[in-house]
Amino acid sequence: GQQLNQSPQSMFIQEGEDVSMNCTSSSIFNTWLWYKQEPGEGPVLLIALYKAGELTSNGRLTAQFGITRKDSFLNISASIPSDVGIYFCAGRKVQGAQKLVFGQGTRLTINP
Amino acid sequence: DADVTQTPRNRITKTGKRIMLECSQTKGHDRMYWYRQDPGLGLRLIYYSFDVKDINKGEISDGYSVSRQAQAKFSLSLESAIPNQTALYFCATSDGGPETQYFGPGTRLLVL
Numbered sequence: 001g002q003q004l005n006q007s008p009q010s011m012f013i014q015e016g017e018d019v020s021m022n023c024t025s026s027s028i029f030n031t032w033l034w035y036k037q038e039p040g041e042g043p044v045l046l047i048a049l050y051k052a053g054e055l056t057s058n059g060r061l062t063a064q065f066g067i068t069r070k071d072s073f074l075n076i077s078a079s080i081p082s083d084v085g086i087y088f089c090a091g092r093k094v095q096g097a098q099k100l101v102f103g104q105g106t107r108l109t110i111n112p
Numbered sequence: 113d114a115d116v117t118q119t120p121r122n123r124i125t126k127t128g129k130r131i132m133l134e135c136s137q138t139k140g141h142d143r144m145y146w147y148r149q150d151p152g153l154g155l156r157l158i159y160y161s162f163d164v165k166d167i168n169k170g171e172i173s174d175g176y177s178v179s180r181q182a183q184a185k186f187s188l189s190l191e192s193a194i195p196n197q198t199a200l201y202f203c204a205t206s207d208g209g210p211e212t213q214y215f216g217p218g219t220r221l222l223v224l
Contacts (some may be wrong), residue, residue: 001156003153004154006154009152031209033211033212040217040218041215041217041218042116042202042204042214042215042216042217043155043202043212044215045212048211052178061194074150077182086210088154088155090154090155092209092211096155096161096209097210098145098168098170099136099157099170099171099210100155100157100210100211102154102155102156103154104153104154105154
């Protein structure tokens, strides 16, 4: 099945640094979602994007729906230790469809 | 109490055995989903259900079956487990589109 190409696969940063990750596809999506997963937990929705060009923030997190509708970006500013986890992008191709296509995840590790 | 609970949290079984993973929710949502997560592949949809009488196959339903016993309960069965079904399994619920999904904590399954 189709997967989204998420990069980087892992990041090792210092506390306080900014983080950027992205998700790309060869197909157009009409919804982009960003999730965070912590050990022993299910994914938790961080940000949902519904319109090309949309820029949405959730605290120190900012995500953008790419103009081409084939990509999305997530930025985390001034990282803190609790940002550690795996971040997933997910996309929905068709309005009303139940299926989400997920990226492979970006594992974020923060050195204090 | 957690809104979405999954039992067991961890399970080891042998090839050929039939096993059932259970999911229950107190969120009052009509829609329930089963996903599997493999390292490097993100989440993939196995089955989803809009209500007790509605069951739909997802992306990777072969080798799996489900039962929606009540609005609050959705079980996933592996009729004859095989090693490549070793994965982390998540149940999710929603009251709208997939972007509103709330994930359970997951069941880690190892098939020997």
